[in-house]
Amino acid sequence: MINKLRSIFPSLITYEKYPITSDDTYKWFITTTDELIGIKKRELTTKDDVLLNTFLQPYDSVFPVPTMDEQRWQTRITTEKPAKTRSTYRFIYFSIQKNQIDPHTFKNAINELFNKTVPVLWENEQEGIIIEEQSGSKDESMSYEQIIDVLMSDLYVKIKFFVGSFVRNHFEAPSYYQTLKQGSRVAFTYSAKAVVNYIDVIPYLFIEKADKPLRKSITQSVLRDVKDDEELLKTIETFIACNLNISVTAKELYMHRNSLQYRIDKFIDITGIDVRQFHQAVTVYLAILGLKAEQDN
Known part of the structure; x- marks a missing residue:
């Protein structure tokens, strides 16, 4: 079909189907095989335009012409x-x-x-x-x-x-x-x-791939009685994101170091997990992401 149209309209150009501008000098159409074609408007009569619109889908967009x-x-x-x-x-x-x-x-x-x-x-x-x-x-x-x-x-x-x-x-x-x-x-x-x-998204991908029962089990076993304490979980999540650094976390949360330390100690007392240790912090971080995934769903 493209070759036949090009014999009638020599200016015809083709693109793979992806965003392209509706250049003022061209009329754009999508074929039945999802090809994007453009024909110079000066080559189209009103009759041609009506005919092409009957078997081609007009295409108009605001995107720049692809280089x-x-x-x-x-x-x-x-x-x-x-x-x-x-x-x-x-x-x-x-x-x-x-x-x-x-x-x-x-x-x-x-x-x-x-x-x-x-x-x-x-x-x-x-x-x-x-x-x-x-x-x-x-x-x-x-x-x-x-x-x-x-x-x-x-x-x-x-x-x-x-x-x-x-x-x-x-x-x-x-x-x-x-x-x-x-x-x-x-x-x-x-x-x-x-x-x-x-690199940052890899933990999220693990959580995304985990099924719902597994995410719920991890959340329950790790976060236990603090899973509904949004303020405490936000503090712990920020602490982990700040590389377990008390000073940086306190600055990030606009908190006094002593207040931050109190919350960290509270989390450790309730869960029995020492979030100051890297491997345990990773587990807690994944559990918090799992909790977020559950809440979003």
Whole structure:
């Protein structure tokens, strides 16, 4: 069908089905095989337009036109034999609050922050991935905490990032992409942090994979009589997140060290678990995550 249409409309171009702008000079359609095609409006008569709309789905979007680099990356993450890349790269999944910034403005802001054109692939108007490539050993990875600070201060945009690991193997791109998407859902569900690293999400993945009876059993056996004490559990969770450091935790919670120590001692007395010890703290942390998962469900 594409070849027949191209013989009638020489300007016809095709894309794999993913977000693309409705360029003013093109009319866009989705075929029955999920291909995205564009035809120059100057080649379409009113009759042509009506006819095409009867067997093709019109497509209109607000996304920037994909660059050649973005098209190559789209192919890499959607094919079993992706095109080769020599660079070390990582995917960063982002989630923007609805109606806060349009894709064009967001992409321009990202390009300015990186000081170069960066591939951005969109899932929808609020979510997608940034592809950060390192072509040499001197390249420095971006601080996504700093990016959020800039977007918040300059554009008043609330955004979350799930930062993947750097990889070299281009054949891993499709599975890496799918893993990142799944991990971002878990990360944004369990973590209140604006930037979540792939290492941070691993405990959440263990809890996510555990069945409901197991999570309930862990919660009951570890947290016991403190599982309903939200204030105490928040204190303990923060203590663990602050690497079991009393001073840092007290500062984080705006508490006096003595008050913090009292709560930690209270937890130890009730549960019999010394949360000051690393291995026992890990167990408690997983139990708290399990409790959160139960409450969310």
